[in-house]
Amino acid sequence: MIKNYHVLKGVASGLELDDDDSPHIEIRIEADGVSYRIAVNARSTVPPHDLLFAHVVGFEAPILAGLAGLPMGLTDLRGDHPELAIDYVRGGLIERDDLQVAPFQLSGPRNDLREFIEPLIEDSLDDDTMHFYAFGERWGPEADKKDAYFDFLPGNGIHDIHMNQGSEGSFASDNGPNQDGALLIHDTVSNDWIAIFLAFQTQNWNTDAATGHPLSGAQAGQGRGEGTRRPQPVLASSxxxxxxxxxxxxxxxxxxxxxxxxxxxxxxxxxxxxxxxxxxxxxxxxxxxxxxxxxxxxxxxxxxxxxxxxxxxxxxxxxxxxxxxxxxxxxxxxxxxxxxxxxxxx
Missing domain, CATH: 2.60.40 (Immunoglobulin-like)
Structure with a gap:
């Protein structure tokens, strides 16, 4: 189980892409005078490396009203607002069939993960009417450590912005129900929402409701949530x-x-x-x-x-x-x- 399941609400003010062995899309967020960093996974460290990805425009869900009412900054979802927690398998927000494989970076237009996510951020930078909501595990504040990408102090942020159950091996310790990550963007003028959901291809969608561990004998990639939004594209279409x-x-x-x-x-x-x-x-x-x-x-x-x-x-x-x-x-x-x-x- 991840330790500090939170949602961060704020306004985007910066965008960077790291270039290490585990690349992330780094987003700087401002919230009530405090700076934070959202670290969005762009590639898995283990094969298959390409992530599963869904970009839902016009997103609708019962939790949105509660999210809009939150103050800027971090909110503890386990202790203060468990009703706003996200669970891919049981929550009805997303299904496995809604997610497609998204390469991290390919030549050509609009065919990789960066080209879906980065324009959304760029269009919203320094726009106070666009509110970001990042679900995942918080870190910080790190009083004596500047942020590695944006140099603000103290270091603060959110990572694990992806499905956090159904893993095996060294990642199994992070499994748990009602603690999945996601990135939501709210246009407060039009009241439109965009949702970004991420998962790893190795994660199993048949999970135990108490532990989030894969069910015995279940194959990775199977299983579905309860609320269909739209089916997966038929890639063989003429x-x-x-x-x-x-x-x-x-x-x-x-x-x-x-x-x-x-x-x-x-x-x-x-x-x-x-x-x-x-x-x-x-x-x-x-x-x-x-x-x-x-x-x-x-x-x-x-x-x-x-x-x-x-x-x-x-x-x-x-x-x-x-x-x-x-x-x-x-x-x-x-x-x-x-x-x-x-x-x-x-």
Missing amino acids: VRILAALINPINEPDGSERESVTVINRSDMDVDLDGWQLADAADRRQGLSGRLAAGDILTVMLAGGEGLPQLRNKGGDILLYAPSGLVADRVSYGRSETANEGWTTLF
């Missing part, structure tokens, strides 16, 4: 999302013509009847016709109540196959929509 016009130039009548471009990457025609595009709020628009092998199709979003709307501050775009499974899902941040009339490539 139709994928290629681009989107998220922040179009306004028409003379004041309307906007948002669009999503899809591609048939296979060598066979695809019947698009039954396929759907959706936004992070799961508002959907149906597709139709046939898409020839290798062709692209730009779909104009109709807009209006109950239909997809692409938020300029960031969001998700999903493509549903006729089976009801997600054939593709892409995410974008506010920085990618800054140029009005430009198309975002995925």
Whole structure:
């Protein structure tokens, strides 16, 4: 069991990436006049090294009202607010199938963990309306030791911002229920939330409710939480999302013509009847016709109540196959929509 399970609430003021054998994304947080550092794991020290990752835009959960009411700084979740603790397996916030393997760093756009997390931080730096909530184990205050990355004194921070159960070997001592880590970001102006969930591929999702240890005979990676948000993308899909016009130039009548471009990457025609595009709020628009092998199709979003709307501050775009499974899902941040009339490539 981790020793000091806390949540840190504050405003981001700095971002660094360490380059040691266990890389983290380091975030400086200011809270009521005190500086802290959030150390977010970006790669596992043991194989398989790539983490499991979920980025949920428009996140909803019963704990959010309680989090918003917390004071800035550290809150002891075991002693003061156990009702705000996170448990991936039993809490209903996330499922194993919601998480995808995320390489630490790869060439190419938006295909690794850094390129999902760092823009979220950069867009929120020194913005008092954006509140960060980091769940994990606290350290400090270290009165005589400056922070290793941001040089503030005393050293303070939060780490273990990932699933903290289902581990074996040398990491088993950290297992426990109701102590999982996560990073949540709250836009207090729009009241929108973003959630980042992280886990290691070696962790088991069939865990004992009392100890958090893997259940005897259970295989790693199996097991699920109780609250499905959205299914895992079907990576073998022949139709994928290629681009989107998220922040179009306004028409003379004041309307906007948002669009999503899809591609048939296979060598066979695809019947698009039954396929759907959706936004992070799961508002959907149906597709139709046939898409020839290798062709692209730009779909104009109709807009209006109950239909997809692409938020300029960031969001998700999903493509549903006729089976009801997600054939593709892409995410974008506010920085990618800054140029009005430009198309975002995925």
